[in-house]
Amino acid sequence: MTVLDEAPGEPTDARGRVAELHEIRAQAVAGPSEKATKAQHAKGKLTARERIELLLDPDSFREVEQLRRHRATGFGLEAKKPYTDGVITGWGTVEGRTVFVYAHDFRVFGGALGEAHATKIHKIMDMAIAAGAPLVSLNDGAGARIQEGVSALAGYGGIFQRNTKASGVIPQISVMLGPCAGGAAYSPALTDFVFMVRETSQMFITGPDVVKAVTGEEITQNGLGGADVHAETSGVCHFAYDDEETCIAEVRYLLSLLPQNNRENPPRAEASDAVDRRSDVLLDLVPADGNRPYDMAKVIEEIVDDGDYLEVHERWARNIICALGRMDGQVVGIVANQPQALAGVLDIEASEKAARFVQMCDAFNIPIITLLDVPGFLPGVDQEHGGIIRHGAKLLYAYCNATVPRISLILRKAYGGAYIVMDSQSIGADLTYAWPTNEIAVMGAEGAANVIFRRQIAEAEDPEAMRARMVKEYKSELMHPYYAAERGLVDDVIDPAETREVLIKSLAMLQTKHADLPSRKHGNPPQ
DSSP states (O other), X not given: OOOOOOOXXXXXXXXXXXXXXXXXXXXXXXXXXXXXXXXXXXXXXXXXXXXXXXXXXXXXOEEESTTOOOOOOSTTGGXXXXXXXXXXXXXXXXXXXXXXXXXXXXXXXXXXXXXXXXXXXXXXXXXHHHHTOOEEEEEOOOSBOGGGTHHHHHHHHHHHHHHHHHTTTSOEEEEEOSEEEGGGGHHHHXXXXXXXXXXXXXEEXXXXXXXXXXHOOOOOHHHHHBHHHIIIIIOOOSEEESSHHHHHHHHXXXXXXXOSXXXXXXXXXXXXXXXXXXXXXXXXXXXXXXXXXXXXXHHHHHHSGGGOEEEESXXXXXTEEEEEEEETTEEEEEEEXXXXXXXXXXXXXXXXXXXXHHXXXXXXXXXXXXXXXXXXXXXXXXXXXXXXXXXXXXXXXXXHHOOSOEEEEEEEXXXXXXXXXXXXXXXXXXEEEEOTTXXXXXXXXXXXXXXXXHHHHHHSXXXXXXXXXXXHHHHHHHOSTTHXXXXXXXXXXXXXXXXXXXXXXXXXXXXXXXXXXXXXXXXXXXX
């Protein structure tokens, strides 16, 4: 029997093999070259591994398929087969809880997705779903790897399918840290939250060159799909920050407010803020005059623990606030009209924003508190032609479908259909409270008087005096603060200063709430 000679320089024992392994791993960790790393930093961007280090607890990252290489040939690919294939995948912890992550490495093929690259992402997504833990994607890629053709496109399909499978099961967070064009933009759109960094991250289906060729419009990448555009205009982006370090720190904060999966409750924190803390400032903060604006954000600060909360979609549809905070250490979702913007009316964008937030809270067992000060839906041809009926119904559907504890509080105005849609008792709110300044009615007193007493006003010797008298009569009969309470449509009228205590004790009672929806494959919500 002939013993084959070992190749020159090849290790012959276990220690040699281990040394070889460490050398290969060091090569994979280092990336393609120091020049590529410097080029990444020159753009004001961190490398994929530096981002993972910021996201996860120190020394907690466990990489999966670090030594994976593509098997493609042609167009020079067979001569360039770097380890990781341009994406780093694995798991670690954030504040001690398991989180799965994948990060595009722009230094390798520009972070472009090929078959092996996609397979790694598919695997880590499957692991996250099976383990019941959040998935964070750190996106910095140039789209599909053109040299691999349709195989790369199919890789995206596998990602989209898994995004949908994981929806409402585990939290999915997309962090945009570079360009994201074409079909690659749809994966972030399928996830629960999208973070972006100004100047360095963009999202669009067709880039500026294509837009110019087709429409003749000239626009920059940031003007077309930058962080501010998506945070303020399109609503694609939930959070936008000036730098990667702040962005990733806020991702960690968001994860601290979310459960691991849909079978768990959000993590509870020790609360130093007293349950029975009075907020006498609320008595002066909200004017009794319904025509005077105020900042609803300050009301939220007064009732949550230590005034601390995280607003979602802060710069889009500003007439409604959606926020995550804690009350006595328990995570709550807050939906609130913002009188400072469009008087707090509901319009198309506000309805969409709130509906998605309510659905997210319901999926992940987060109780919902709704603060009402709404004069109605925004009137106008643009709103009607834009489908305000359809979009407003999204919010109505989301509330009606939610089985988590739901508490609504009417601070001031609650008029018409908007009152019903904003989690009224009639659509299933568990508890409904009101301040003594509440005005619940079909419409404002002036409008109602003009309709009901139209003839009397027209025939009066002094129409204006008659109108004022009829407005006063309507208010005293149907809009006094206790009208709804007398009919059981409000569970209690409370002292505004005691709002925090009332809400916290109500949440404690509802902690064991259980509600079943009818058996069905899924609903058919308005689109």
